[in-house]
Amino acid sequence: MIELNANQLVFRFPEVHPQAVCRVNFQRTLRIPDDNREYALPPGLGRFPLEHVEDHAKSLPGDYQKRGGVMLPMYQAEALWISFTGAGDYPFLLKIAAGKINAVTGEPWQDAVSDTPQDYIVTPDQPWLDGFCIQKGLIRQFVAMPLGSGYTAEEQLTGAAEFGGLQIIAYPMKRERYEAIKAREVNACRSRSMDSFMCADMAMAPGMGMAPGGLMKQTIHKDKHGLDAWDLSQSSRCFVHLLNSQQWRQVTGSQPPCKPPTARDYTAAGLPWFEHYAEGKQALDGSEVLAGLDSVAVKGIKQGETPLPDNDPLQIGKVINLGSAKPSVSEGDW
Amino acid sequence: MSFGDYIRQARLARQQTDKGYSLRQVAGRVGVEPAYLSKIERDVFPPPSEQMIVNLAADLGEDPDVLLALAGKLSSELREIIVRRPQLFAELIRQLKDAPDHAILRMVREVTDGDW
Numbered sequence: 001m002i003e004l005n006a007n008q009l010v011f012r013f014p015e016v017h018p019q020a021v022c023r024v025n026f027q028r029t030l031r032i033p034d035d036n037r038e039y040a041l042p043p044g045l046g047r048f049p050l051e052h053v054e055d056h057a058k059s060l061p062g063d064y065q066k067r068g069g070v071m072l073p074m075y076q077a078e079a080l081w082i083s084f085t086g087a088g089d090y091p092f093l094l095k096i097a098a099g100k101i102n103a104v105t106g107e108p109w110q111d112a113v114s115d116t117p118q119d120y121i122v123t124p125d126q127p128w129l130d131g132f133c134i135q136k137g138l139i140r141q142f143v144a145m146p147l148g149s150g151y152t153a154e155e156q157l158t159g160a161a162e163f164g165g166l167q168i169i170a171y172p173m174k175r176e177r178y179e180a181i182k183a184r185e186v187n188a189c190r191s192r193s194m195d196s197f198m199c200a201d202m203a204m205a206p207g208m209g210m211a212p213g214g215l216m217k218q219t220i221h222k223d224k225h226g227l228d229a230w231d232l233s234q235s236s237r238c239f240v241h242l243l244n245s246q247q248w249r250q251v252t253g254s255q256p257p258c259k260p261p262t263a264r265d266y267t268a269a270g271l272p273w274f275e276h277y278a279e280g281k282q283a284l285d286g287s288e289v290l291a292g293l294d295s296v297a298v299k300g301i302k303q304g305e306t307p308l309p310d311n312d313p314l315q316i317g318k319v320i321n322l323g324s325a326k327p328s329v330s331e332g333d334w
Numbered sequence: 335m336s337f338g339d340y341i342r343q344a345r346l347a348r349q350q351t352d353k354g355y356s357l358r359q360v361a362g363r364v365g366v367e368p369a370y371l372s373k374i375e376r377d378v379f380p381p382p383s384e385q386m387i388v389n390l391a392a393d394l395g396e397d398p399d400v401l402l403a404l405a406g407k408l409s410s411e412l413r414e415i416i417v418r419r420p421q422l423f424a425e426l427i428r429q430l431k432d433a434p435d436h437a438i439l440r441m442v443r444e445v446t447d448g449d450w
């Protein structure tokens with residue numbers, strides 16, 4: 001079951017284990033320049049608000065109700081990262097997609113899991129996901145663009161603007177495997193939070209999808225448990241719809257969060273960026289399919305458009321090292 | 335376990351794998367003096383304000399509701415919910431006080447999954 005609690009998706013599998021709880025939230029953040037330079041991790045500026053789709057069924061097109069799930073507001077060209085840091089210590093296998101394009105492999109969505117190549121992430125080893133995994137240690141940031149404009153990964157790969165949004169499916173670790181794990185360590189992942197910055201109808205335009213933005217140094221970790229560790233008979237999945245700010249106001253009657261600061265303003269204020277080393281963990285190679293996508297800036301040039309304001313290269317000053325993320329649960333000798 | 339004990343244990347456990355969880359550094363991140371946090375950890379001072387507890391929970395990766403409960407507090411968000419319909423929620427909570435966890439979880443509103 002999935003519960004919506006304090007703008008967070010809470011995946012629970014009480015039938016597997018009382019501790020089988022995984023929390024996922026969506027963090028507002030800076031959009032890094034899309035200039036083919038590699039940037040550090042931007043901060044989290046607080047959670048995006050989340051609402052049940054069926055609470056606004058009358059104001060949303062039928063597709064939204066059919067797909068169910070939750071919705072959140074984003075401005076065009078706004079970035080987002082997905083946080084798993086409140087996930088607790090019960091290991092989960094999560095598949096994440098944007099527009100039903102797997103964010104790790106670039107393959108079309110399937111509920112089923114594959115380890116050749118690995119098409120999922122593992123929490124709590126993976127504290128967050130900022131974008132599409134394009135090569136070892138490198139991702140392209142999730143940047144919201146209107147469906148139909150040609151920028152999203154979904155449109156570039158399928159030629160259609162059908163789904164948009166984000167999709168998540170969670171599988172818990174097998175109970176016996178979890179209980180066999182002996183040594184317990186606590187999660188060393190520190191929050192990237194910078195909360196102090198927080199400040200329709202049936203003919204509604206298409207929502208938003210995720211396009212590949214600037215390059216960011218981030219490792220997607222290889223599953224150290226192996227596929228047989230996961231209880232693949234148990235899963236919960238959620239469609240996260242992305243509404244633009246105007247649609248959000250129309251549908252919910254409430255204001256979306258204010259626009260995040262630009263990366264330039266943030267940096268000029270002397271505020272920190274982050275880096276994260278996960279010693280001893282193997283990294284996935286990244287997807288050639290995703291690496292072949294045009295970033296928003298490149299696509300904009302090809303289409304004769306300027307989709308990204310404030311996209312000048314940036315010299316980052318202060319970078320805080322978040323240390324190595326030790327796994328919260330480690331396997332013993334068995 | 336007292337609030338202070340819990341916070342101290344949680345912080346020390348994290349400090350084993352990350353030096354950023356020293357008393358001084360945690361205090362700095364949540365915006366208090368190290369001496370004040372030390373006294374809270376040793377139960378010399380009573381638990382801090384709701385906001386400070388929420389900040390500590392975020393920094394230590396703990397559940398804020400659990401920390402607030404340990405501190406004998408109710409979040410202002412929950413208080414507001416109860417105050418809006420006090421009789422109904424008081425009765426509901428009394429009815430559920432001995433119910434097993436799975437029975438309570440069955441009442442939680444689920445996020446729907448549709449056809450996609």
